[in-house]
Amino acid sequence: MPKYDYDLFVIGAGSGGVRAARIAASYGAKVAVAEEYRVGGTCVIRGCVPKKLLVYASHFAEEFEEAAGFGWTVGETSFDWKTLVANKDKEIDRLNGIYIRNLQNAGVEIIESRATLADAHTVLLAGTGKKVTAERILIAVGATPFLPDLPGIEHAITSNEAFHLEELPRRVVVVGGGYIAVEFTGIFNGLGAATTQLYRGPLFMRGFDDDLRALLAEEMTKKGVDLRMNADIAAIEKKGGELCLTLANGDVVKTDIVMYATGRVPNTKGLGLESVGVKLGKSGEIVVDGYSQSSVPGIYAVGDVTDRANLTPVAIREGHAFADTVYGGRDVKVDHSIIPTAVFSQPELGTVGLTEADARARDPEIDIYKTAFRAMKSTLSGSQERSFMKLVVDAKTDKVLGVHLMGPASGELIQAIGIAVTMGATKAQFDATIAVHPTAAEELVTLRDKWQPPAQQAAD
Structure with a gap:
């Protein structure tokens, strides 16, 4: 008789858990996955995928307007939120089905239940009260x-609820300054809602290159977003059919919806981790080593619950590396040092490697190459939106340390550029690459003049 019911028991059927389960099963492991909501996790069900669909929808009003410069006459247009939500839901249902089939085809057992830890090798299934064991x-x-603790916070929503609003609100306030906040601000604004974004600090998108942060703020303001920095809500009050937001400085903002996008916390509460000795960090994240193993032998964790780099592709890579190492006989660690990423703000951002500030903190001998311009499409469309590109280069080795983009298709571009940066490409190798013309991307291989701070330019 086997010692355990399963070789591997995965709690959570998001991107990281599904990948780990499938790869482990392909190596011959007996695997089960417990999921209390829907297979696919945040990204597929109520995150990256539905959000990108809403981003696409929000671009059309601007594109209809810009079509006139190219000779098109666009007739009367209208937008129906219910149609968008219904079509989005159909696509999520389709993807959910694909994830389920992929697990089943791999031989993984799917258990629809919340699961918690009873001990280091035992899982309690809330749906049936049954206990199962795993190596x-x-x-x-x-x-x-x-969600912060403040008066009236029960009237606020998060991105989870934003995907299922029955009507598109006339007025929206988005609170926060990261990926989710700027993306939903662009969505609501593009779909026609009067949109305000509040951020408690001096400049949003903390951790991104400062040029990107400043230029994105300018472009979002040009598109009609009421962008307020150094602003935070002290209280929310519902009066009749509207919400009254009292800010920390005493100002009052009236709105129909207030959406908080002030970060996410590891979903470890109530899992029983502390009772079995799993070490948690200050935000409740599971502390793991380079192989995703926790402080308790036999208990591992991948994805956002570890708070290493909270991105879907990272969770997938961590899940795959775990299965390769434990069940495939390979020694695989995930390198978190270089991670290409995109922000589907409006305009879009793409970034990989070190920011200018981080690079200078490591070594002051840094060369900067950057350019800002209106894309070719804008010359006829009349759009005043600017694109921006920046290279951060080690002056001693000529290695490209970081690339930062703003403009159409920046997310697509940064995937390819991420390969070059990961491989350690130099500025000379960028320069030696023949440009693709006419494209915005050719700027990346034709930048020749080093940027100098204004004071230095004047001195020269």
Whole structure:
């Protein structure tokens, strides 16, 4: 008789958990996955995928307007929120079905239940009260939206609820300054809602290159967003059919919806981790080593629940590396040092490697190459939106340390550029690459003049 019911029991069927389960099963492991909501996790069900669909929808009003410069006459247009939501839901249902089939085809058992830890090798299934055992347990439950404790917070929504609003609100306030906040601000604004974004600090998108942060703020303001920095809500009050937001400085903002996108916290509460000795960090994240193993042998964790780099592709890579190492006989660690990423703001951002500030903190001998311009399409469309490109280069080795983009298709571009940066490409190798003309991307291989701070330019 086998010692355990399963070789691997995965708690959470998001991107990281599904990948780990499938790869482990392909190596011959007996695997089960427990999921209390829907297979696919945050990204597929209520994150990256539905959000990108809404981003696409929000671009059309601008594109209809710009078509006139190219000779098109666009007739009367209208937008129906209910149609968008219904079509989005159909696509999510389709993807959910694909994830389920992929697990089943791999031989993974899917258990529709919340699961918690009873001990280091035992899982309690809330749906039936049954206990099952596993040689190894993988925690992949992701993260959940954070809401601050303030008067009236029960009237606020998060991105989870934003995907299922019955009507598109006339007025929206988005609170926060990261990926989710700027993306939903662009969505609501593009779909025609009067949109305000509040951020408690001096400039949003903390952790991104400062040029990108400043230029994005300018472009969003040009598109009609009421962008307020150094602003935070002290209280929310519902009066009749509207919400009255009292800000910390005493100002009052009236709105129909207030959406908080002030970060996410690891979804570890109530899993029983502390009772079995799993070490947690200050935000509740599971502390793991380079192989995703927790402080308790046999218990592992991948994805946002570890708070290493909270991106879907990272969770997938971590899940795959775990399965390769533990069940495939390979020694695989995930390198978190260079991670290409896109922000589907309006305009879009793409970034990989070090920011200018981070690079200078490591070594002041840094060369900067950058350019800002209106894309060719804008010359006829009349759009005043600017694109921006920046290279951060080690002056001693000529290695490209960071690339930062703003403009159409920046997310697509940064995937290819990420390969070059990961491989350690030099500025000379960028320069030696023949340009593709006419494209915006050719700027990346034709930048020749080093940027100098204004004071230095004047001195020269």
